[in-house]
Amino acid sequence: MTDILQLTQTVRLGMDLITHRAFREQARFVKSTGLTMPQFGILMQLHYRQRCGISDISNHMDITIAAASQLVEKLVQGELLERTEDPSDRRAKLLKLTPKGQALIEGGLAARHRWVDAFIARLEPAEREKFGEVLAMMTHTLRQVQEQERAAESPHEQARSNPTFPRGES
Amino acid sequence: MTDILQLTQTVRLGMDLITHRAFREQARFVKSTGLTMPQFGILMQLHYRQRCGISDISNHMDITIAAASQLVEKLVQGELLERTEDPSDRRAKLLKLTPKGQALIEGGLAARHRWVDAFIARLEPAEREKFGEVLAMMTHTLRQVQEQERAAESPHEQARSNPTFPRGES
């Protein structure tokens, strides 16, 4: 395990399995709600950024504005999304999760949190501590990437979407 | 961070962001391949269990056998999947990734591995070590759960799918 190459393999595998499990879990949950994956994806996006417009959805999900508009319409009808006029630009809309929408998302996360919590509980206190620290770093890093992506999306840059992973100061 | 409650929150958040990022990445990748998510899901399943039949797909993906059969047909035509007769039961089929299918999956994982590797590179050697250990535990745990689920799926148990997370010996 001291070998950096083997360590990399170990971490990759762990991340792959985590992702795979999370995927299946989410798929199951979404199906149970009666929503479709694209619909749920929009709710997820709105969970992570508080509010945004139709065009942002379109960019983020890689679909046309028309498609985004149609999906949003369904979610609004389902009372999962609130769609109001942007007071500073009356052409644009502001989307936001309704309490019902928020609750639905949290229900989805809950399944994941259950096994994550169970896993944490099994760690030694010292391991637990370290794990927390490392995941805090991970959170920080992923947030940075998120910012970066949003900055690159919003303006009309045709500079494509290959956001670089922030480098350490090494 | 010493507080167990806050630590739990930290870890949950980190896992959520990891999952969210992995999702988006995967969605993008799948779209770029021209496959659909359900199709890709089947390839993924076959990546994690070496070989299985149509019914297993049906169970795993929560779709009817008919749907599974149709999806598999498309993947076979795309030369991503090999479908042979099970010699021990000539009604059943054995599915397996072709080299082309394997390569495709690995391409999908590669994007994730890039940022995971970059992240590892930024950790202190000691942190790195600990992270590796914890993820190895995670791998072990998730594998257990996987086994458990498969065992519960294969036979005709109508005991539904709420596999319990293995408890520690605490």
Place this chain on the structure above:
DNA sequence: GGATATATTTCAGCCCGCTTAACTAATAGG
């Protein structure tokens, strides 16, 4: 060996997401 169960395929039909294209409404620039 004949009834029954199992594994898979095939087909018709529905729903849904997606795109293109035409349209409305509001902002921005001159």
Place this chain on the structure above:
DNA sequence: CCTATTAGTTAAGCGGGCTGAAATATATCC
């Protein structure tokens, strides 16, 4: 103001996944 430009909606039509039902072929159980 008058023309672009931008944000979003709407409708037609395609393609794909999914289901239910009917069909086939093999295995299993008296």
